[in-house]
Amino acid sequence: MDFELSDEQRAIRDTVREFAQGEIAPRAAGYDESGEFPYELVEGMARLGLFALPFAESVGGAGGDFLSYCLALEEIARADASVAITLEAAVSLGIAPIVSFGTAEQQQRWLPQLLSGERLWAFGLTEPEAGSDAGGTQTRAERRDGDWVISGRKIFITNAGTEISAGVTVTAVTGEEGGRRQISAIAVERGTPGYAQAPKYRKLGWHASDTRELLFDDCRVPQANLIGTEGGGYRQFLTILEGGRVAIAALSVGVAQACLDASLSYSAQRHQFGQPIAHFQATQFKLADMATQIELSRLMTWRAAAAVDAGRSAAPYASMAKLHASEVATACANQAVQIHGGYGFMEESAVARYYRDVKVNEIGEGTSEVQRILIARHLLADVLPL
């Protein structure tokens, strides 16, 4: 077994690292404070070709592997988690469903501007009454004269309200069968009458990422906007979320690495009792634990990404990687602030931002509890089917 990256994967990681450290990192604190959407950084990522990276050339992608995409996400998140989630949501939640389940016409219509990174596409699953329990979806879509008419609300949706947002794939109940709600996915372009985006939420972290509530009020779109099969929405997003989980794991590794980077340099430079605090074993043990856990998270992420690349199911590795990497990242941010002492509590230190940005990784794209449920379900499949 060989844990070395290929020349190409290394070159991609190094280029993204250079870009992230050179262009994103110096602006991260500013965007965090202003809460503005980082259009110029999205443009920079678009020029690099990041939005097309993990998609096949046959649909206009760059033909890169999923592992390269994870390496890129780690490097971007190491500089700014808000920018990383903007990329991740655009690629894993916005573009991926259209690539995986869209018709040729849908792909021709939307993919060029999404893969080029000129426009962003969002994915709206979560609702006031349907979070972890996506089966509780209340948004409805009815067929009327060859159109879908959508009514309902989506909450906490990423990338739907920027100036470059082109639309959203929403899940909606399209019927009932045997007492179970049938859920389908439907594409809604921004600007369609009856589709509105509420103002941005105020959030604990990810300030520069666009998160909004979406409102659908008799919103009419052509029947041809159905993504995938009617009633297949639930199964489809389970597949989509599997890739998304690996991506969130990569993003978590990046934030954790940033916490370690900052802790290493601060502890070498901060003196107390006449010596650098890195001389104290109490600090060294924190650093060693962080590094060990980060390496473990990274290997789990690569393992899951390799399964995606091999075309195998990444479950339960995707869930394990996401669960572990997100919890490790939170722990690392906690220790990083501790190592920085009072300065770590000040907004001018980068670790204060990491601390605020990191928690959501344990919530989005399936909470830690949901990941544990999925892993347990996998373990017990043959013993005690749940």
Add this chain to the structure above:
Amino acid sequence: MNVVVCIKQVPDPNSPGQLDPSTHLLKRDGELVLDPGDEFGVEAGLQLVEKHGGQVTVVSMGPERGLDAVRKALAMGAAKGVLISDDSLRGSDALTTAKVLAAAIRKQDFDVVITATESTDGYTGVVPQMIAGLLDIPAVTFAKSVSVEGDKLTAQRQTETGIEVVEATLPVVLSVTAGVNEPRYPSLKGIMGAKQKPLDRPGPADLNLEDVGGASTGQRITAIDSAPERAAGEIIKDEGEAAKRIVDFLADKKVI
């Protein structure tokens, strides 16, 4: 219009360099990168062909690992790479380097040959002029901006006293300064496509170079000394005329 850009792979200038006591050259066992100065050259070449058509070929002489630098230039958009990495060329001085590069360049179709003004490691700053001499074409050096119209190249040259505007008839050797442009990042698709681009690996025999390199070099580094410690700076206390004294100081150093 076709452009050849000379690129060199150097030890990463961001990590502290160490000299090898036997060769008096920078050690090359750490991270190696495309010379940041040459990124400006590659960008300048790409901008010229984007405007006027044609393609960029990059030429590099260096050890096998130099392939990474060539690949980076290909990922940025160069169409073809040439890497000369024969062991007999190890320890080449600037003149030998220029002879090898000139021989490789002669085999290409070119209107402009671009280099940086000096490399980040060897730093002799003479290779560009030597290439021009060997090819018997004009050298336009220290360019801070470039344009081409027909067969005429116009460059602004940064000099100590000001900016010179120079014209030359193609073909020319052009050395560009850092800041002539903003080098692009290679696109990720470019990185993945780089392996498919043509790469030439000529040896000395292919270039008809019988007696260059190694023993035949004319220039040797005989000793090295550490640079003198930098003298402490002067602190100007503001007693009402600090601004004027700083301006005078900067004017005296020709910085402003």
